[in-house]
Amino acid sequence: MMDTYETAPIQPQDTRSQILLAAQNLFIEQGFHGTSMRQIAQDAGIALGGIYNHFPSKEKIFEIIFEENHPYHDVLPILEQAQGDTPEALVRNAALRMLQALQSRPHFLKLLFIELVEFKGIHLAELMANVFVRGVALIEGFLEENPRLRPLPAPTLLRSFLGLFVSFYFAELMLDPSGSPHRYQLNFEHFIEIYLHGILIGEQE
Secondary structure, three states, X not given: OOOOOOOOOOOOOOHHHHHHHHHHHHHHHHOOOOOOHHHHHHHHOOOHHHHOXXXXXXXXXXXXXXXXXXXXXXXXXXXXXXXXXXXXXXXXXXXXXXXXXXXXXXXXXXXXXXXXXXXXXXXXXXXXXXXXXXXXXXXXXXXXXXXXXXXXXXXXXXXXXXXXXXXXXHHHHHHOOOOOHHHHHHHHHHHHHHHHXXXXXXXXX
């Protein structure tokens, strides 16, 4: 569970990464519009004009930070490497790994809120359009290998998987900020059960 703020993975190895690190920390603290290029330059320890040697605009800086911090870098390989002898075991393994990837990037949550509130999701839409194609290909292979699964469209299955377990991650943050490991595991198992079998008793095809 995420219960403490962690700094971003960017390392200040050169001027460009110093700018990105300074900007990311300021965006997280103040928001995009609340942060000026002058503040970024000051925190990066360079002259204001030096930023424009590396980035054309403040928005481009945010776009790069958002893309570099997006958990899809972990999620897609996780879905590709998920293991399980049955569809149930495979779904549980993939969901668990995806949640671990989300938990390892706690700073992304604030960046996501900035993206949705201040940019109306424009960068997210562009990013996910490319990621979604790769994810759908994975689900199509999964459907071919598991004849027990209902023949639902691959994009729908991908959306339902991501939607349910990303919402689980957010729900745990909002509803159980204390982060009880026992309650977290119990809730996770219930979400797995709902995803695989629904909520109706004696559900029939």
